[in-house]
Amino acid sequence: MQLIWLRHGETDENASGRYLGHRDVPLNQKGSIQAERLALHLTAFPVDRVYTSDLLRARQTARVFLRRFPHLPCLESENLRELSFGDWEGCTYHEISAKNPEHVRQWLSNPFQVAPPAGESLREMDKRLSRWLKQVEERHAGERIAVFTHGGPIRWFLAKLVYRDWAAFWKPSVPHGSGQLVKKQGDTWKIVSTF
Numbered sequence: 001m002q003l004i005w006l007r008h009g010e011t012d013e014n015a016s017g018r019y020l021g022h023r024d025v026p027l028n029q030k031g032s033i034q035a036e037r038l039a040l041h042l043t044a045f046p047v048d049r050v051y052t053s054d055l056l057r058a059r060q061t062a063r064v065f066l067r068r069f070p071h072l073p074c075l076e077s078e079n080l081r082e083l084s085f086g087d088w089e090g091c092t093y094h095e096i097s098a099k100n101p102e103h104v105r106q107w108l109s110n111p112f113q114v115a116p117p118a119g120e121s122l123r124e125m126d127k128r129l130s131r132w133l134k135q136v137e138e139r140h141a142g143e144r145i146a147v148f149t150h151g152g153p154i155r156w157f158l159a160k161l162v163y164r165d166w167a168a169f170w171k172p173s174v175p176h177g178s179g180q181l182v183k184k185q186g187d188t189w190k191i192v193s194t195f
Contacts, residue, residue, distance in 0.1 A: 001137060001184045002144040002192070004045060005154045008053075008061040009034035010176040017092045020150075021085035021119065024056045031057070032064075034177025039065040041195045045181060048143035049073045051136070053080035053150060061177075062148040079132035082150035086119025112166055122156065122169065129156055137184075154180060161189040 009031025013020050027035060042065055052062040054076040066074055088096045096116075097104050107114045115121035136145065151174045159169040162182065174180075181193040 001141055003136075003157075003182050004042065004047065004144065004146045005157060005180045005182065006038060006042075006061065006146060006148045007151055007154055007174050007176055007178050008055075008057040008148060009038070011057050013090070014176060018090055019085040019088045019092075019096070019116075020057075021082050021089040022055070023089050026056050027060045031061075031176060035061040035064040038177045038179060039068055041179060042146060043068065045144065045146075045193075047072065047146045049075070049140065050146045050148065051075050051077055051080060052148040053082070053153075054078050055081055055150070058148045058150065062146075065146065065148075077132060079128045080147065080149040080153055083122070083125050083152035084120040085116045087117040088119065108170075111169065122166070125152065125156060126160065129153055133157075157182070157189075158191075162191060 009027045011020065011025045011031055012028045013023070013025055015028060015030070038061065047069075050062055050066065050072050052058050052074060058080070059076065062074060066072060093104075100117075103114075103117070107116060112122040112126075115124065154174045155169050155172055158172045158180070159166055163171075179193075179195045180191060181195075182189050183192050
């Protein structure tokens with residue numbers, strides 16, 4: 001099985017450094033250009049099907065690709081949403097740090113246990129994404145699947161299944177409009193290509 005993890009294009013809120021989480025916002029002009037470039041890169045990797053987060057920015061990015069390949073099945077899933085930042089959604093790091101610096105410090109040092117106020121921890125995101133991945137592996141063994149999603153789910157996959165180290169969650173650079181092709185060999189996932 002191969003998965004191509006794809007981060008949506010940029011939004012105005014991303015450009016201004018705001019946490020989005022489950023907020024449903026469209027791509028901006030730069031994000032639309034990134035989606036076009038991403039779709040062009042993807043033509044080098046024939047896929048069997050597409051999954052996308054149900055949030056607009058991911059769906060818009062997927063649609064650009066699907067215009068080239070309208071025959072591909074595309075399934076939306078809430079499980080592919082970004083980490084819920086709860087009360088921090090729409091705020092910048094500076095704004096949330098000014099309100100509650102201790103909570104922010106605890107969250108950054110232990111996001112697996114600590115959640116943003118009214119948001120979700122990495123443990124909670126891990127549960128929903130693990131459930132989704134298990135279903136995909138059972139239903140689509142041997143396929144190559146494009147997964148249009150967000151930075152959090154991509155970092156989750158890399159930390160948990162490629163690096164096998166939760167401390168690596170914040171380390172990978174996952175720019176807007178980028179992709180990671182990973183392949184499962186036995187019980188191990190390996191990065192094949194990054195674009």
